[in-house]
Amino acid sequence: MDLQTLDFDPERDLMLERVLPVSPERVWACWTEPRHLERWFTPAPWTTSDVVMELRPGGLFQSRMTGPDGEPLLNIGCVLEVVPLRRLVWTDGMWPGFRPKTTGFLTAFILLEPHPEGTRYIAIARHVDAKGRNEHAAMGFHDGWGVATDQLVALAKTL
């Protein structure tokens, strides 16, 4: 996995790394097919709906998250890079069509690699600055992304 070229910066980036007991094909499907994303993307009791994933550079990545009290959160971002079964990069720092936003929070790198036990899985959240990184860590990045990844694996096993 080409981590060196990512220039991971521990002061501004967060990373979750795991070996998942499902194939890269299934992990990729969970990340790229809206009907799958809607089933695993948010830790319960939050839910995800209205997912749009245009799987090309500049494409729209949209999701609507809804909390237990019905509070809605519409996320509109942009797909940056797509290498099937290997690498998906998207950001909330651009509108679709690569239009710059001034309210971006993060870029996410999803990196997959075949592993004897299934898939080596790395998810990186790259923030504007250390403040954003630290807020995300305090919001529970590791627990939140960890629980969502458990949900992804549970779903992937059924595909």
Next chain:
Amino acid sequence: MDLQTLDFDPERDLMLERVLPVSPERVWACWTEPRHLERWFTPAPWTTSDVVMELRPGGLFQSRMTGPDGEPLLNIGCVLEVVPLRRLVWTDGMWPGFRPKTTGFLTAFILLEPHPEGTRYIAIARHVDAKGRNEHAAMGFHDGWGVATDQLVALAKTL
């Protein structure tokens, strides 16, 4: 040229379109080789130096512009999409490695297509909002990018 998928928005985007009397190979070289960029990128008497162009998604695009009174302007942006001889997309709205910035101004699309007279050339400046587009128009987008393009053609003819 795949303009439809660009979703050009006249309220927030600006476009320069021309047929250039030089081949796409030469236009591409002028846009992607730092030693060439430094010769045409800014309308005189402004000059450009210290160009870095990492020609891959997430790569660094850096230039330093210097005005007639020596005022320096360092631009650090990110390459978004590279289709050799056809399409170069970059932005000042991300740091290299796709790190989001909250001070972005534009994304630039450089689109080339072979033409009987040389190259059909389209340059699009996609702004955060209509205010950015209107400021860029008032700053002299069409004259500025037009003069720079004249400089590009003059250089390309000598390659």
